Structure formats: C-alpha cells, structure tokens
Amino acid sequence: MRSSTKCIALSGLVLALGLYAGVARAADAAAEVDARQAAMKGQGKDMTAIKAYIDGKGELAAARTAGSDLVERIGKVPSLFPKGTSMTDLPGKSYARPVIWTEMDKFNAQAKTAADKAKTLDTALKGGDMNAITTSFGDMGKNGCGGCHEPYREKKPS
Amino acid sequence: MAAAVATNPIAKRSPRNASARHVAAGIILTLAALAAVPAAADDAAVARGAYLAAAAGCDQCHTDSKNKGTPYAGGRKLASEFGVIATPNITPDRATGIGGWSAADFARAMRWGIAPDGTHYVPAFPFPYFARLSDGDLADLKAFLDSLAPVSQPRLDGAESLGLLARARAAIGAALGNASAPPPLAGDAAIARGAYLVAAVGHCGDCHTPRTWLGAPDAGRYLAGSHGGLEGTKAPNITPDPQTGIGKWSEDDVVSLLKEGIEPDGDFVGGPMAEIVRNTARLTDDDRRAVALYLRALPAKVFVRNK
Numbered sequence: 001m002r003s004s005t006k007c008i009a010l011s012g013l014v015l016a017l018g019l020y021a022g023v024a025r026a027a028d029a030a031a032e033v034d035a036r037q038a039a040m041k042g043q044g045k046d047m048t049a050i051k052a053y054i055d056g057k058g059e060l061a062a063a064r065t066a067g068s069d070l071v072e073r074i075g076k077v078p079s080l081f082p083k084g085t086s087m088t089d090l091p092g093k094s095y096a097r098p099v100i101w102t103e104m105d106k107f108n109a110q111a112k113t114a115a116d117k118a119k120t121l122d123t124a125l126k127g128g129d130m131n132a133i134t135t136s137f138g139d140m141g142k143n144g145c146g147g148c149h150e151p152y153r154e155k156k157p158s
Numbered sequence: 159m160a161a162a163v164a165t166n167p168i169a170k171r172s173p174r175n176a177s178a179r180h181v182a183a184g185i186i187l188t189l190a191a192l193a194a195v196p197a198a199a200d201d202a203a204v205a206r207g208a209y210l211a212a213a214a215g216c217d218q219c220h221t222d223s224k225n226k227g228t229p230y231a232g233g234r235k236l237a238s239e240f241g242v243i244a245t246p247n248i249t250p251d252r253a254t255g256i257g258g259w260s261a262a263d264f265a266r267a268m269r270w271g272i273a274p275d276g277t278h279y280v281p282a283f284p285f286p287y288f289a290r291l292s293d294g295d296l297a298d299l300k301a302f303l304d305s306l307a308p309v310s311q312p313r314l315d316g317a318e319s320l321g322l323l324a325r326a327r328a329a330i331g332a333a334l335g336n337a338s339a340p341p342p343l344a345g346d347a348a349i350a351r352g353a354y355l356v357a358a359v360g361h362c363g364d365c366h367t368p369r370t371w372l373g374a375p376d377a378g379r380y381l382a383g384s385h386g387g388l389e390g391t392k393a394p395n396i397t398p399d400p401q402t403g404i405g406k407w408s409e410d411d412v413v414s415l416l417k418e419g420i421e422p423d424g425d426f427v428g429g430p431m432a433e434i435v436r437n438t439a440r441l442t443d444d445d446r447r448a449v450a451l452y453l454r455a456l457p458a459k460v461f462v463r464n465k
Contacts, residue, residue: 040425041425043424044421044423044424044425045424046424047420047424047426048420048422048424049424050425051414051418053450055410083456091278095187101460102164123317124346130234133405137418138418141418141420141426142418142419142426142432142435142436142439145425145426145431146419146426146427146428146435149426149427149428149429149432150429150432150433151428152428153428153429154429155391155392156421156425156428158427
C-alpha cells in the first residue's frame with residue numbers, strides 16, 4: 001500500500017515536472033523566436049542605414065557603423081535557430097521553415113555566405129568607394145539576406 | 159530587284175561598260191544586303207522578346223532550377239492551388255517543346271490557355287493576363303523563344319494528374335477570366351506603361367490577386383493580396399492601403415524593391431518574390447518607376463484574410 005502511494009506520488013511529481021519542463025521549453029522557444037526576429041530587424045536597420053548613404057540621404061559615418069554592426073550580427077545567425085523554433089513548432093509566431101533543421105549544414109553554409117558578403121560590404125564602406133559599396137550592398141541584399149530568405153523563410157513576420 | 163540593283167552604290171559607281179564581274183559583284187552584294195534585312199529585324203524582335211520574357215519571368219516557372227535544369231526547358235514541379243504541376247518545356251524542340259507551333263498556336267496558348275491539341279492549361283499559367291498582351295509583343299516573345307537552343311525534355315506529369323473537377327473548373331475559369339474587363343488604364347503614359355507591365359506582362363495578379371472558385375482572378379480584389387501565392391505562400395496586398403498594403407511606401411520604395419529586393423524596413427524579400435526580383439532587376443529604371451507609379455495610383459483595398 002505504502003509503496004503504491006509512493007509510486008503514485010512519484011509519478012505525479014514526474015508528470016508535473018514534465019509538464020513544467022514542456023511549458024518552460026515552449027516559453028523558451030517563443031523567447032528564442034522573439035530574439036531572432038529582433039536580431040533580424042536590427043540587420044534590416046543596418047541595411048537601411050547603408051542604403052540611405054548610397055541614395056544620398058544618409059551619412060557615411062552612420063553607414064560605416066551599420067556595416068560593422070551587420071558583420072557582428074550576421075556572425076550570430078546560426079545560433080539563432082535552436083531546435084523547436086520552426087513554424088510547425090510555433091505556428092503563427094515563427095515563420096522559419098522546418099527544412100532548416102533537416103539540412104542544417106546547408107543552412108549554416110548559406111549563413112556563412114551571408115557573413116562573408118557582409119564583410120565585403122563592410123570593407124567597401126571602410127574604403128569609401130561608392131561603386132564598391134553599391135555593388136557589395138546589392139550582392140549582400142540579394143544573395144546574403146535573400147539567399148536565406150528565399151529557401152528558408154515562409155513569410156515575413158508582421 | 160532591278161530597282162534594288164540600280165540603287166546599289168557599287169552598281170551605281172560602275173562605269174557603263176563595266177565588266178560582267180563588277181555587275182555580278184554588285185548583284186551579289188545587293189542580294190546579301192536584302193537577305194540581311196529580315197535577319198536584322200529578327201534580331202531586334204528577339205531582343206525585344208528577351209526583355210519581355212525577363213519582365214514576365216517566363217524562366218522562373220519554366221526552369222527546373224532546383225535540379226540545375228536548362229532555362230525554359232520546364233520540368234519544375236510547382237505547388238499551385240490546382241495541385242502540383244510540372245511546367246512544360248518551352249524551348250523550340252519539335253518533339254517535347256513548342257518547336258512545331260504556329261503563331262496561331264502560340265497566341266491561342268498564351269491568350270486562352272489552350273494547347274494545340276485542344277487541352278486546357280490550369281490557370282496557374284497566367285493566360286488571363288497574357289490575353290492583354292499586344293500582337294507585337296506576342297510575336298516578339300515567340301521570336302525570342304524560337305531563338306533558344308532546342309532542348310529535349312520529355313513532358314512530365316502535369317495537368318494530367320489533376321482531377322477532372324479541377325480541370326473542368328480551370329476550363330470554365332479560363333473562359334470567364336478572359337471575359338473580365340482589364341483594370342482601368344488611366345493616367346499619363348508612364349502609368350499606362352506600368353499598367354501594361356503589371357496587368358499583362360508581369361501578371362502580378364497571378365499571386366497578388368485572389369481567385370474565384372473557378373480559378374479566375376477575382377476582379378473585385380485586384381492586387382489586394384492572396385493566400386494562394388506560388389508554392390503555397392501568402393502574397394501581400396500591393397494596393398496603396400496604408401495598413402495592409404503599400405500605402406506608406408514611397409515611389410522610390412517600390413522601385414528599390416523591384417531593383418534590389420529591399421523593403422522600406424531594410425528587410426529583403428524571400429520566397430517566390432526573391433526569384434521575381436532577379437527578373438525585375440533586369441528591367442529599365444523607367445519601367446520599374448512606371449510599375450511604382452501605377453501601383454500607387456490603384457484604388458486602395460483592405461486585405462481580407464482567407465481570400
């Protein structure tokens with residue numbers, strides 16, 4: 001009798017812990033997605049500042065700050081995609097396609113490509129040559145940002 | 159021909175009693191010049207057609223880019239509202255492409271969605287938009303496609319795999335889709351050009367306009383956003399509604415999106431639009447601006463969910 005009570009209590013405890021862990025994990029995952037989306041918005045802000053300079057609407061100094069910020073942010077992209085944060089894990093919140101986690105090597109390689117392009121853009125900004133800046137900006141956008149968004153992002157989070 | 163020889167500068171310069179060799183040379187040069195005239199006209203048509211094909215993004219669907227397929231040779235499996243469609247080969251291969259097609263065959267396929275064998279295409283092929291193409295542009299497009307190297311690419315299962323109901327729907331939708339009036343082309347020349355690029359050549363509504371249950375574009379919701387975009391994606395509202403559309407975008411914002419893929423917040427488009435930007439990046443600045451002017455001149459509509 002005693003042992004069965006103990007057993008029930010124990011399973012109750014395990015169940016409660018399990019539920020707690022599950023809820024905590026979901027909350028963690030949601031927080032991860034928030035952080036990821038904030039990081040992406042930050043990168044967008046950097047790109048806007050660089051474009052403003054190219055279009056003659058912003059200062060070079062601001063574009064340079066954005067360039068080095070972009071390099072730093074893009075380097076962290078692979079760490080922003082922990083397991084359990086896809087659009088199927090968190091429908092209506094995450095828009096990251098599950099294929100990211102089935103081809104993580106390819107995804108990381110694409111992130112590396114984006115990081116390299118960000119460095120090229122940063123170097124061009126430091127150099128100050130408008131042609132180099134415009135070209136590397138276009139390449140960064142289309143093949144860096146777009147290179148990941150095209151296969152891996154379902155839609156833009158609003 | 160005699161008149162042509164007479165106006166040939168070489169023939170003119172020849173003395174009256176020139177040797178037969180000189181006259182022969184003059185005739186040969188004249189013939190060569192005459193032969194070159196239609197060829198030069200063809201080159202111009204091919205170049206114009208190439209530009210139109212880029213603006214229309216033909217290669218986007220008609221290339222199996224995932225498997226490194228030859229451009230325009232088809233074979234891309236496309237998830238559409240009508241099921242999975244394998245896109246056809248539009249290179250001029252006679253057996254597996256459109257090599258044997260007459261101008262009339264091409265026009266019927268482009269404007270009415272009917273293949274030379276009488277079968278109907280599903281409206282994932284944007285014939286309701288191409289129906290608005292001018293005769294000249296249609297001819298230029300055909301000249302361009304005919305200039306491609308023929309590729310033998312056997313037809314994969316396409317519309318054949320769709321259910322009878324889907325095909326019947328498509329056939330009726332096709333007929334009605336062509337009956338719907340084209341959107342108003344008001345305003346100056348640039349806006350009219352933008353209207354033609356958006357509503358005919360670029361067939362933007364193929365993704366950005368929801369469809370009626372028959373599969374035809376819903377004219378009342380023109381460009382107001384749809385959940386039925388290519389590959390099952392959501393295509394946003396591109397009318398100037400400030401909340402759900404592009405009402406807060408400047409003309410330059412639209413131009414930048416079409417040129418670089420950048421949105422006003424520094425985000426870069428993904429999904430099918432990233433592929434489209436590769437083509438809109440090849441347009442002239444004037445044409446991108448014309449598209450922007452037209453979109454911003456449209457009546458604003460609010461995006462309706464589940465439409």
